[in-house]
Amino acid sequence: MGRSKKILTGNENQYYRATLKAMGFTTEDLKRPVIGIANAWSECVPGHYNLRQVAQRVKDGIYRAGGTPIEFGVLGGCDGMANGHVGMHYILPSRELVASSIESMAQINQFDGLVLLGSCDKIVPGMLMAAARLDIPCIFLPGGPMEGGMVFDGRQSDQTTATEAYGMLSAGKITEQEYQALEDTACPGCGSCSYLGTANTMCSLAEALGMTLPDGANAPAASAHRSQLGEETGMKIVELVERDITVRKVITPGSIRNAIKACLAMSGSTNAVMHLTAVAHEAELDIDVLQLFDNLSNSTPQIAKMNPACKYNMIDFYHDGGMPRLLENLQSLLETDVMTVTGKTLAENIAEHRYRYPATGLVNHTLDDPFGYSGGVAVLRGNLAPSTGITKPGAFDKSLHHFEGEAICFDCEEDAEEAILAGEVHEGHVVVIRYEGPKGGPGMREMYKAMKYLYGRGLALSTALITDGRFSGTNNGCFVGHISPEASEGGPIALVRDGDRIVINVEQRSLNVLVSDEELAARKTAWKAPEPKFTRGWLGLYCKLAGSGAEGAVLDMKKLKEL
Structure with a gap:
């Protein structure tokens, strides 16, 4: 019996059905698997600004596959907005609040599964921590990266360029007019930051963990592909519930090791060390993430390079095959028999993936042509x-x-x-x-x-x-x-x-x-x-x-x- 059936079937449970029907749910809706959608949408965070639209496509997919979606809100703070003042004290602690709020809502409502919508630094690991803690079927889906801005100092700009430029302004290296021009051109649209910061690192590592559909980490926020991924995710979560593929069948010692190698191979954010440690802790895995980073860094080459290590950004990475191509190029070093949220193994995902764009070789390299012979962290x-x-x-x-x-x-x-x-x-x-x-x-x-x-x-x-x-x-x-x-x-x-x-x-x-x-x-x-x-x-x-x-x-x- 599914989790929701325990409170939605039988004469003794009329109270719960009546409460849900007060919001327009029907008798037929309440007979289906009930899928919670944990949505960190707000007007505070550009990485989450498109999640209303993504959530609707997720709902479409859930209905299409025979489930009933129920959406709820999750807090989500932007690290960038908190930087340099008292707000930054709250950012890392908010990871615990994200995890605990999702855990609470899933248990209060006895959802059969969850789709987790979030894109940014502490929200992504907080959602993965909640999923590992609950051990029910879950899929994580980010909102995708934003486009890069005007070219400044040899690369496409982003909001962090303004901080670098302020240092240049204070040193007399640029004019005030050059500095002010960035304000309206550095961030041309919504999405997670255009560079490989903690947000895009953790979204990418969620895909390496098997918790996101292929291309789910890197498809641009404003793309049709992002909307398509929403509907595909909605359909897939119903399948995972029916097959009882829970999170701890996906987040395993093998998938954690894969994520560590992926992080090293792309020189991801140093914060990933702490966040993967926390995810492994919530999954109750007997694994020393810190020691694995130390051990594997000498044997895992860096085969992808993005801003801040070079001028290419996340959408350049996506056009060069993104995470699917990085995992394919790295596969001889990975444990490819691990389960993923596609309901297939990583090896099957790699073999079946269809790339939308031809390889450019600008961002993703192969093992025999690495950027460096040891990991980037x-x-x-x-x-x-x-x-x-x-x-x-x-x-x-x-x-x-x-x-x-x-x-x-x-x-x-x-x-x-x-x-x-x-x-x-x-x-x-x-x-x-x-x-x-x-x-x-x-x-x-x-x-x-x-x-x-x-x-x-x-x-x-x-x-x-x-x-x-x-x-x-x-x-x-x-x-x-x-x-x-x-x-x-x-x-x-x-x-x-x-x-x-x-x-x-x-x-x-x-x-x-x-x-x-x-x-x-x-x-x-x-x-x-x-x-x-x-x-x-x-x-x-x-x-x-x-x-x-x-x-x-x-x-x-x-x-x-x-x-």
Whole structure:
């Protein structure tokens, strides 16, 4: 018996049927599989702005296949809108709210299956976490990427170009007229950001996980293909319910490993390490995602390259075959016997896929012609990062793979940004931004603006930035984030002082401060933990329960015993 049948059949369940009929559902509707549509549509996020139209096509497909769709709303914050102010404290914690709200609605209404509609940084992993937690039939469907904007600084612009341009303006490299022109031309339409940031990384990895129909990750937001995928998804979810293909038959150790290899092969956002860790945690998989990234990075070549690593954007990737072609080119390294939401294995999907456009070779390469012979994401460790530090060598110049410089320290993002714009950061500096971890931030804010300002001021090839916070997927330059233990927990990053020498060595996978163990121990003795920045509301609770970035920054329920 399906989940919905438990509350919609029998005389004793008239209450539930009467409640649904109050909204126009019919007796026949309530005899069919009931499919929830978790829709993160809003007018706050361009990546979600087209999801009303996509949702309607999903409903069409569900009806066509003999199911009954019931749509509900899901919150969704835009990382870009939250960057650089108090709102960024809420972004990573919102991932937990997305997951918990979908879990709640699915259980309250006993849906037989779910279609998950969302496109952006924390919404995608939050939806996948909910799906893994529920273990009912689910398909994830994003709204697709937006088109690139006017050409600026050698590539099509996007909203992040404005931040880089502001750094250029502050350094006198462009005029105010050139700067202002970007405002109306950088984002020509809706969709997830046009570059390979966290949003498009996670949408792409959802396809690599088998949770999205082929091409579901990358078909443009404004395309007919996106609408067609909506209807196909609606039809397919009814089939998954009938065949009882639940999420944990799709999200398995094998599919997680495939997603990690895909991330390495395309030099995806460093945030993917944390998000895949969280998804594996919710699926109750006995798998160490962080260690797998570390192990596989040396044996997985980079075979796709997009902005911020080069000028080509997500729609260029789509026209060059997108994720289906990347998975086909990578298939000898993948576990292709895994199940997917097509109801077929990854091997069958690859064999049967029909490409809409001829290969260009601009974005997708083959294993015998890679962009690089190791993955685009790397895990670093050392006396500055005993647990972990995450970097993205696939997105910055190889001359920076070994960088030694002088620390200049800041205890929050805003102070660092002011110093960069004021010209206080110089060539050879390693900018240290701390107390921005999951607990200390709270919410592990992105150091997006700081990196963009360094780029804009011409310092991208002569400085580095390390933090216990995170980075946007669009950042490039020499950076290391997710440093753990974080500063607020007394991690070594809290003990660094201005003038200390710091060495970042990507080839050796190391991050060290050139200070003796004895001196670090003496500094630790004198260190005092800061007071929480928030003591009330959701963030007050999150500060107390946030887990380590090395463990996916999921809520650590063991900490409840300490409260």
